[in-house]
Amino acid sequence: MDFDELAKVGSMMGSGGMIVMDEDDCMVDVARYFLTFLTEESCGKCIPCREGIRQMLTILNRICEGEGKEGDIVMLEELSEVVQDASLCALGTTAPNPVLSTIRYFKDEYEAHIRESRCPAGVCKALVSYYINPEQCQACQICLRECPVGAIMGGKNIVHVIDQDKCTKCGTCLDVCPIRFAAVEKLSGRPVPAAPPQGTKVRRVKKAQQ
Amino acid sequence: MRLKSPADLQEKRQQIISLRDSSRHCVTICSGTACHAYASEKTALAFVEEIKSSGLKDNVDIRRTGCHGFCERGPIVVIFPEEICYLGVKPEDVSEIVSTTLMGKGLVDRLLYKDSNGEKVVHEGDIPFYKNQTRIVFGNNRLIDPKNIDDYIALGGYDALTKALFEMSPDDVMEMVKRANLRGRGGGGFPAGMKWETTRNAPGKTKYVIVNADEGDPGAYMDRSLLEGNPHSVLEGLIIGAYAIGSHKGYVYVRQEYPLAIENLSIALNQAGEYGLLGKNILGSRFNFDVTVHRGAGAFVSGESSALMNAIEGKVGEPRPKYTRTAVSGIGDKPSNLNNVETWANVPLIISRGADWFASIGTEGSKGTKIFSPDRWTVGRVHT
Amino acid sequence: MTKNLSNVNQIIAKYQGDQSALIQMLLEIQRENRWLPKPVLARLSQKLGIPISQIYHIATFYKAFSLIPQGRHTVSVCLGTACHVRGAPRLLDRVTDTLKLNPGETSVDYKFTLKTVNCLGCCALGPVMVVDGEYYGKPSAKEIEKVIANCD
Numbered sequence: 001m002d003f004d005e006l007a008k009v010g011s012m013m014g015s016g017g018m019i020v021m022d023e024d025d026c027m028v029d030v031a032r033y034f035l036t037f038l039t040e041e042s043c044g045k046c047i048p049c050r051e052g053i054r055q056m057l058t059i060l061n062r063i064c065e066g067e068g069k070e071g072d073i074v075m076l077e078e079l080s081e082v083v084q085d086a087s088l089c090a091l092g093t094t095a096p097n098p099v100l101s102t103i104r105y106f107k108d109e110y111e112a113h114i115r116e117s118r119c120p121a122g123v124c125k126a127l128v129s130y131y132i133n134p135e136q137c138q139a140c141q142i143c144l145r146e147c148p149v150g151a152i153m154g155g156k157n158i159v160h161v162i163d164q165d166k167c168t169k170c171g172t173c174l175d176v177c178p179i180r181f182a183a184v185e186k187l188s189g190r191p192v193p194a195a196p197p198q199g200t201k202v203r204r205v206k207k208a209q210q
Numbered sequence: 211m212r213l214k215s216p217a218d219l220q221e222k223r224q225q226i227i228s229l230r231d232s233s234r235h236c237v238t239i240c241s242g243t244a245c246h247a248y249a250s251e252k253t254a255l256a257f258v259e260e261i262k263s264s265g266l267k268d269n270v271d272i273r274r275t276g277c278h279g280f281c282e283r284g285p286i287v288v289i290f291p292e293e294i295c296y297l298g299v300k301p302e303d304v305s306e307i308v309s310t311t312l313m314g315k316g317l318v319d320r321l322l323y324k325d326s327n328g329e330k331v332v333h334e335g336d337i338p339f340y341k342n343q344t345r346i347v348f349g350n351n352r353l354i355d356p357k358n359i360d361d362y363i364a365l366g367g368y369d370a371l372t373k374a375l376f377e378m379s380p381d382d383v384m385e386m387v388k389r390a391n392l393r394g395r396g397g398g399g400f401p402a403g404m405k406w407e408t409t410r411n412a413p414g415k416t417k418y419v420i421v422n423a424d425e426g427d428p429g430a431y432m433d434r435s436l437l438e439g440n441p442h443s444v445l446e447g448l449i450i451g452a453y454a455i456g457s458h459k460g461y462v463y464v465r466q467e468y469p470l471a472i473e474n475l476s477i478a479l480n481q482a483g484e485y486g487l488l489g490k491n492i493l494g495s496r497f498n499f500d501v502t503v504h505r506g507a508g509a510f511v512s513g514e515s516s517a518l519m520n521a522i523e524g525k526v527g528e529p530r531p532k533y534t535r536t537a538v539s540g541i542g543d544k545p546s547n548l549n550n551v552e553t554w555a556n557v558p559l560i561i562s563r564g565a566d567w568f569a570s571i572g573t574e575g576s577k578g579t580k581i582f583s584p585d586r587w588t589v590g591r592v593h594t
Numbered sequence: 595m596t597k598n599l600s601n602v603n604q605i606i607a608k609y610q611g612d613q614s615a616l617i618q619m620l621l622e623i624q625r626e627n628r629w630l631p632k633p634v635l636a637r638l639s640q641k642l643g644i645p646i647s648q649i650y651h652i653a654t655f656y657k658a659f660s661l662i663p664q665g666r667h668t669v670s671v672c673l674g675t676a677c678h679v680r681g682a683p684r685l686l687d688r689v690t691d692t693l694k695l696n697p698g699e700t701s702v703d704y705k706f707t708l709k710t711v712n713c714l715g716c717c718a719l720g721p722v723m724v725v726d727g728e729y730y731g732k733p734s735a736k737e738i739e740k741v742i743a744n745c746d
Contacts, residue, residue, distance in 0.1 A: 002576030003399040014397045015550070016582045017430035019675050033678050037428060037712055041510035043517070043528045043655075089514045089529035090397070148691065170687060244716040247729030281718035428674035431715030466621060466658055467714060469727070507617050508657030510712065524616035526655045 010101045012094070026123035027106035028113055032060040034098040042091060049092030052083035056099060064124045068114035073103060118189025125169045129192045132173070134159045136183035139202045143173035143184065159200045164192055212486040215494045216372040219363070222485075226364045232291060235270045235312055237261075238352065239299075240286040242277025242438055243431075243470055249301075250274075250285035256301035257287075260308045270312060273361075276351035276439015280339050283323070288334050288352060295334035296321040344571065344579055347555050351439035356474040359481040362442040368487055370558035374450045375495040378561075383454035384410065387557065389565035391577045396422055396550030399576075405547055408537040410455045412545035417457040420522070420541075420548040421448055423464040423471065424506050424513035432581040433551035437464065437471040440555070441478035445501070447557030449492065452499050455547055460499065463518050465506040476503060515548045516540075552581055601626055602637050613642050617652060620659060628664040665700045665707035667745045669693065670724040674713030677720035680732075685721040686710065688735050692742055705745070 003013045021030070035057040044050045056079050059072050080096030087093045103110060112118045119127040132143070132152075137159045144152045144160055151167045154160030160183075162173065177184040213219050239245075239254045254274055261270050278286045283297040289311055296307060299321060310316045322330040323337045331337050334352070354361035362368075374383050388403030409417055421444060425433040437444060448460050464472050479501055482488040490498045504522050511517050512527030519540045521527035530536075540546025556578055560568045569577045605622050609615035616638075623634055630653050639646040653659045671686045690696055695708040714722055719731025725741055733741070 001580075002573045003393060004575045005573075012397070013399055013576075013580065015425060015427050015430045016395070016432050016552075016580055017427050017675070018582045019429050019679065021679055025679050030679075033675065037510075037673075041426075041712075043509070043511045043526075045528045088531065089511070089517065091511050091514060091529075170684060243714070243729070244718050247716050247719050247722070247731055281716065284718070425715070426712070428678075428713040429676045429717055430713065431717060434715040467711060505618060505621055506656075507621060507652075507659065509655060512656075521617060522614065524612075524614040524652075526651055 010097070010104055012097070024121050024123070026064075026119055026121035027102040027109045028060065028063055028119075029121075029123045031098045031102045032057065032064055035060060035095070038091065038095045042095075046086070046088040046092065048083045048086040049088065049095065052079050052087075053092070053095050055079055056083070056096070060099070063110065063113045064119075065126045066113070066117045066124075068110075070114065072114060073107070073110055076103065112189070116189045120188070122186040122188055124188075127188050128169055129164060129187045130162055130167060130169060130171070130173055131185050131187050131192050132160050132162055133183050133185055134161075134196045134200060135203060136181055137202055138181050138183070138204070140178065140181065142176045142178070146172050146176045148172060153198075157201055159196055159202050161195045161198075212484070213493055214486060216376055218486075219368060219372060219493060223363050223366075226360045230364070234291075235266075236273055236290040237270060237312075238273045238275045238288045238290065240276075240278045240284060240352070241274040242281070242284075242351075242435055243468075244277065244281035245284035245286060246470065248284045248298075252301045253285050253287070253299050253304065256304040257308070260304050261312075264308055264313065266308070266312060273355050274357075275354060276356050277435040278334075278352045279345075279348060279435070280337070293333045293335065295323065295332070295337065297323055346559055346571070346579055347443070347552060348436065348439075348581055350443070351435065354440060356439050356441055357477050359442060359478065359485060362440070366562070367442055367558075368446055370561040371446050371449055371487070372493060374453055374561050375493060375497055380410075380454045380456060383450060383561065386565045387451075387454070387560060390560045390568040392553065392556055392560060392568065393576060393578075394550055395552035395556070395580065397427075402549055402553055405537055405549070406451060406455050408535065409457075409545045409547040412538040414544055415456075416459075416542075416544045417455055418541050418544060418546040419448055419452045419455060419457045419460045420518070420546060421460070421462040421551055421554055422513060422515070422518060422548050423462055423468070423551050424518060425465060425468075425551075426510035426513045434468050434471050436551050436555055436581070437468070438474050441471075441475045442482065443555045443558060444551050445478055445482060445488070447554035448501070449488070449499050450557050450561055451547065451549070451554065453497055457547070458498050458500070460501040461504055461522055461541070462501060463504045463506060463512075463522060465513075466508065467506075472503065472505060479503070518548065519546055599634065599637050602634050603641070606638070606641050611642060613644060616642065616644065616649070617656070620649075620653065624659055628666075629660045629662060632661075663700065663704055665704050667705060667726050668707050668709060668724075669742070670709045670711045670714075671697075672712070672714045672720065672722040672724070673710045674717065674720070676717035677713075677722055680720040682721040685723060685733070688738055689723060692735075692738050706742075 006013050035053055039053050039057050042049050042053055056076055059076055062068055063072060076099055080100050083096050084093050109120055112120050117127055122128050139154060139157050144154055149166055149168050151163045152160050174184040213222055237257055239250055241250055257272055261267055280286060285299050287296045287299045306318050310318050319330060324330055334340060350365055384406055392402045393399045394402055423433050423437055452460055489500060506512055509527050512521045514529050516530035516536050517527040519536055522541055536546050538545055572578050605619050609619055624630055635649050639649055653661060671689055673682050693706055693708055695701060697708050697710045700707040716722060723730045723733050
């Protein structure tokens with residue numbers, strides 16, 4: 001890892017910050033994160049940086065909200081070129097790097113967001129839904145109690161169901177569902193299956209099967 | 211006590227070393243920001259109390275050190291001379307460590323690092339995180355109390371400065387840094403020696419040198435760790451650079467979100483001044499140099515070289531057009547050389563061990579080492 | 595207010611009226627008052643000979659300064675890259691729910707101010723919340739409530 005080799009692959013040594021991410025991190029969201037930071041930090045003195053980064057962020061926000069459209073990726077690349085070439089300082093000239101490098105290496109994630117309204121990493125809230133699989137749910141009531149907005153219905157021995165209108169997608173239910181049940185799923189790019197009839201009893205799974 | 215010559219510095223060093231018994235136990239507790247956030251100070255106080263109540267006060271030293279780097283597993287405690295490394299040490303673990311390790315010569319297994327096979331690792335240097343690193347810049351953090359200049363001097367600190375001031379001309383220093391091909395560690399990677407030369411050759415007698423410690427990149431904390439843990443290494447490099455360039459005034463621009471770095475740096479500057487390593491007639495060399503700390507006020511763009519200089523002038527930290535280089539026209543339109551914290555910290559090593567040694571590390575185009583944060587492997591979840 | 599103005603005089607004297615130390619003076623005023631009151635800025639302008647528009651330029655440019663009173667307790671949530679991938683947005687949601695404040699807001703009783711910061715440099719602890727200079731790594735919802743409740 002040296003200055004020149006990193007530059008060849010579209011990265012840079014920079015000051016030396018290194019973050020390792022996995023498949024549960026959305027690269028479009030990461031690009032948006034950096035542009036959000038840079039939009040706030042831009043001093044505003046030169047137009048390419050002040051306006052260019054802001055417009056790129058607007059496009060990325062739309063993509064993460066499920067409102068991306070064909071042509072957005074090309075527009076991001078065009079804006080990046082101007083911002084890189086014409087900004088007054090290195091904040092502006094390097095601002096497009098996260099966008100360009102994520103498009104270069106993770107274009108499929110951008111396309112999934114735009115064409116399928118799907119976030120492969122399950123991060124972008126607008127493209128994600130939480131669903132309790134009635135075949136797995138054992139009605140332990142943990143998620144029901146922990147849900148901060150009371151969006152889960154159910155009871156003792158009654159399959160739990162998430163009210164999608166109330167759900168804020170905080171992910172608490174997924175965090176607290178016992179691993180041996182693994183009843184909570186994060187869905188993206190497909191509709192939430194219809195809820196079972198109210199009062200459906202749980203299907204007891206034998207301990208050996210769990 | 212003001213040191214008035216290199217001989218005084220050597221004598222001081224001998225005096226410091228003679229008062230220390232390296233065979234005695236020394237409990238070092240990492241006190242960088244991350245371990246501090248893990249309440250390492252409570253652990254340190256617990257050691258003070260337990261050692262006192264166990265009657266070991268006259269036999270065991272305690273030292274709060276700079277950041278060790280393995281922040282994920284703090285608070286880190288290393289017991290010398292054996293270099294036994296305990297991780298995640300809480301106040302409630304202290305009594306067992308004192309009785310088992312300090313008094314009983316045993317190990318507290320549950321606090322040792324365990325590798326992927328479950329094998330325990332006793333010594334800090336054998337932990338995989340450290341084993342594959344060449345820690346030439348960062349390595350002394352674990353050995354010194356950043357609030358005590360004597361620790362830095364005991365390890366050979368300020369010998370490079372002595373060599374530069376008394377055995378080398380400013381040109382010699384400049385050439386050595388150029389030959390070492392030290393590239394800026396702040397992001398630009400520009401050859402430091404070339405920048406120094408531009409500043410030195412720019413018209414005008416008044417020149418400035420600046421340490422850029424406005425580390426604003428999210429996820430970067432190399433400079434914080436260095437400034438908190440070994441501020442003298444940066445200061446020594448800055449004075450050497452000032453000598454080469456012909457500057458008598460330096461600035462350290464530190465972001466105000468790093469209060470511990472500001473505190474430790476300020477203590478270092480005071481102590482260096484008291485010892486005559488800063489100020490007028492440094493070590494009797496007739497070279498004068500002074501440093502002012504300037505705190506940032508929360509603007510990422512002010513870490514950009516020209517913006518930073520505007521901020522030092524008391525103005526808004528906006529960048530300047532690039533048709534005039536700051537090495538020629540910087541603070542108050544005077545030639546100003548700005549380098550990153552880590553860049554300056556490499557300078558004493560180059561002067562002490564030589565350009566060839568430095569150039570022997572690294573690749574063809576990138577000499578020396580680079581601190582990464584995390585240097586410190588991973589942040590974020592990694593599925594194994 | 596008289597106390598604030600006399601403090602300003604002391605701060606100016608400490609920096610020997612050096613105009614280039616303006617930002618340092620403003621940092622001290624901000625720390626003492628928890629904001630930059632207008633009369634204090636006017637006094638600074640008068641004593642240093644700097645137009646007040648220039649002082650406002652600086653006060654509005656840097657994030658460390660506030661032109662409105664801040665709370666007695668500052669709660670900061672780090673939104674640096676490492677904290678972001680470790681769940682800082684969720685932490686921020688929990689903190690905003692607990693305080694009933696959005697980032698940048700101060701409670702009506704001037705007890706709390708909620709801020710976001712970009713990288714405090716202790717990424718291994720992330721996500722990080724700082725309350726009055728005390729760092730809390732990966733705080734649970736219960737821990738957040740406890741820490742907030744313990745602020746007087």
